[in-house]
Amino acid sequence: MAARVLGRAGRLAAVVRSSAVRLQLRLHGSAGLRFGSQASFFPPLGDAMLPSGSFNNHVALITGGGTGLGRAMTATLSQLGAQCIIASRKLDILQRTAEEISSQTGNKVHAVQCDVRDPQAVSQCVDQMEALTGLPDVIINNAAGNFVCPSERLSPNAWKTITDIVLNGTAFVTLELGKRLIQNQKGASFLAITTIYAESGSGFVVPSASAKAGVEALYKSLAAEWGRYGHRFNIIQPGPIRTKGAFSRLDPTGAFEKATIDRIPTGRLGTPAEIANLAAYVSSNYASWMSGAVIRFDGGEYVSLAGEFNELRSVTPDQWKILEAMIRNTKGS
Numbered sequence: 001m002a003a004r005v006l007g008r009a010g011r012l013a014a015v016v017r018s019s020a021v022r023l024q025l026r027l028h029g030s031a032g033l034r035f036g037s038q039a040s041f042f043p044p045l046g047d048a049m050l051p052s053g054s055f056n057n058h059v060a061l062i063t064g065g066g067t068g069l070g071r072a073m074t075a076t077l078s079q080l081g082a083q084c085i086i087a088s089r090k091l092d093i094l095q096r097t098a099e100e101i102s103s104q105t106g107n108k109v110h111a112v113q114c115d116v117r118d119p120q121a122v123s124q125c126v127d128q129m130e131a132l133t134g135l136p137d138v139i140i141n142n143a144a145g146n147f148v149c150p151s152e153r154l155s156p157n158a159w160k161t162i163t164d165i166v167l168n169g170t171a172f173v174t175l176e177l178g179k180r181l182i183q184n185q186k187g188a189s190f191l192a193i194t195t196i197y198a199e200s201g202s203g204f205v206v207p208s209a210s211a212k213a214g215v216e217a218l219y220k221s222l223a224a225e226w227g228r229y230g231h232r233f234n235i236i237q238p239g240p241i242r243t244k245g246a247f248s249r250l251d252p253t254g255a256f257e258k259a260t261i262d263r264i265p266t267g268r269l270g271t272p273a274e275i276a277n278l279a280a281y282v283s284s285n286y287a288s289w290m291s292g293a294v295i296r297f298d299g300g301e302y303v304s305l306a307g308e309f310n311e312l313r314s315v316t317p318d319q320w321k322i323l324e325a326m327i328r329n330t331k332g333s
């Protein structure tokens, strides 16, 4: 009897061992995780989410509003009634975007040239803005610079260029407007667009990660300090959303995009319209109790990257039977 049981256990152990080897080969040999078609569960909606007129009589400044996500946020705010000012270095692009959005929404979008790295240029931009629209109700710090690069290849000027745009630029815009708003006793919503790796850090984009982390500290600190002046400060951390500006500098070959989609639990990239809806909500009076918030908006990518055992998603039900038998077999050991 005992011999029969031992014999069966031995055969089971052998099966388990050989299957485990096959499983290990599959796990380590697999080129990447496959999520199948779950993206169909999570269709992106493109329409503006808030009621029309939500931003009537509101003025919004969007840095980097001529392209990519900034452009999408401008389009949504404008559609919802805001008078927008978009500011960045390339006036021709700003003007084209401003004309296109204004003609679609019927609400004026103003284009103002400004290099956010230069505090004097920022001050002049705010002068121009005051003359055009008055001080803003909504400020979205969206302008950024970035590229992938091994840190040992970064020159001091490369480091300075990225951190100047992202951290100093956000600080210059925020402090210049904050001071003037305080002087005029006018409340406002400030929103900073950072990224999921502001929290985790990331190799190969170290100046961006460091500067975005600084922006988050800046916004959380001011949320605590300037509530008394009627100012809210919030942060959105987007995951990957295809824009020419980001993908040309971070995924020049296109290889990263496929691997990224494979590891996003919702099975797809985000869309500019989706983040524009979130930014509009956070900047609106519907979110007037929201301050100091850090909102991760990434289809689940951050937690997918973080969890020690998440790779077990690729284990099949048959393989689970074997694994479970192996684990149960340890009873009493």
Ligand SMILES: CCCCC/C=C\C=C\C(=O)SCCNC(=O)CCNC(=O)[C@H](O)C(C)(C)COP(=O)(O)OP(=O)(O)OC[C@H]1O[C@@H](n2cnc3c(N)ncnc32)[C@H](O)[C@@H]1OP(=O)(O)O
Pocket: 144, 145, 146, 147, 148, 149, 153, 154, 155, 156, 157, 158, 159, 161, 162, 195, 208, 239, 240, 241, 245, 246, 247, 249, 250, 251, 256, 257
């Ligand atoms: C696919 C994954 C998606 C996930 C995305 C997650 C996060 C995304 C975060 C983002 O921020 S995306 C936004 C990206 N958009 C932009 O970067 C738009 C604006 N960018 C630019 O204008 C330029 O790319 C730049 C370089 C940031 C600024 O331009 P400019 O002021 O004209 O600088 P220079 O060309 O003079 O360069 C300054 C300095 O930097 C060195 N450098 C430039 N490119 C590289 C590179 N690829 N590798 C290494 N070093 C570089 C350059 O040589 C200069 O240094 P020197 O020492 O030579 O003077």
Ligand SMILES: NC(=O)C1=CN([C@@H]2O[C@H](COP(=O)(O)OP(=O)(O)OC[C@H]3O[C@@H](n4cnc5c(N)ncnc54)[C@H](OP(=O)(O)O)[C@@H]3O)[C@@H](O)[C@H]2O)C=CC1
Pocket: 063, 064, 065, 066, 067, 068, 069, 070, 087, 088, 089, 090, 091, 093, 114, 115, 116, 117, 141, 142, 143, 144, 145, 165, 169, 193, 194, 195, 196, 237, 238, 239, 240, 241, 242, 243, 244, 245, 246, 247
């Ligand atoms: N797309 C994505 O997957 C993700 C994007 N993000 C963040 O979203 C935001 C928008 O990025 P995205 O739309 O993808 O990329 P874009 O490159 O399209 O946007 C960056 C904008 O910043 C402006 N800008 C750059 N340097 C300066 C400067 N010195 N002064 C003023 N404006 C400047 C650019 O305009 P100009 O060249 O005219 O100056 C451009 O409009 C950024 O903060 C980025 O970090 C975060 C995570 C993911």
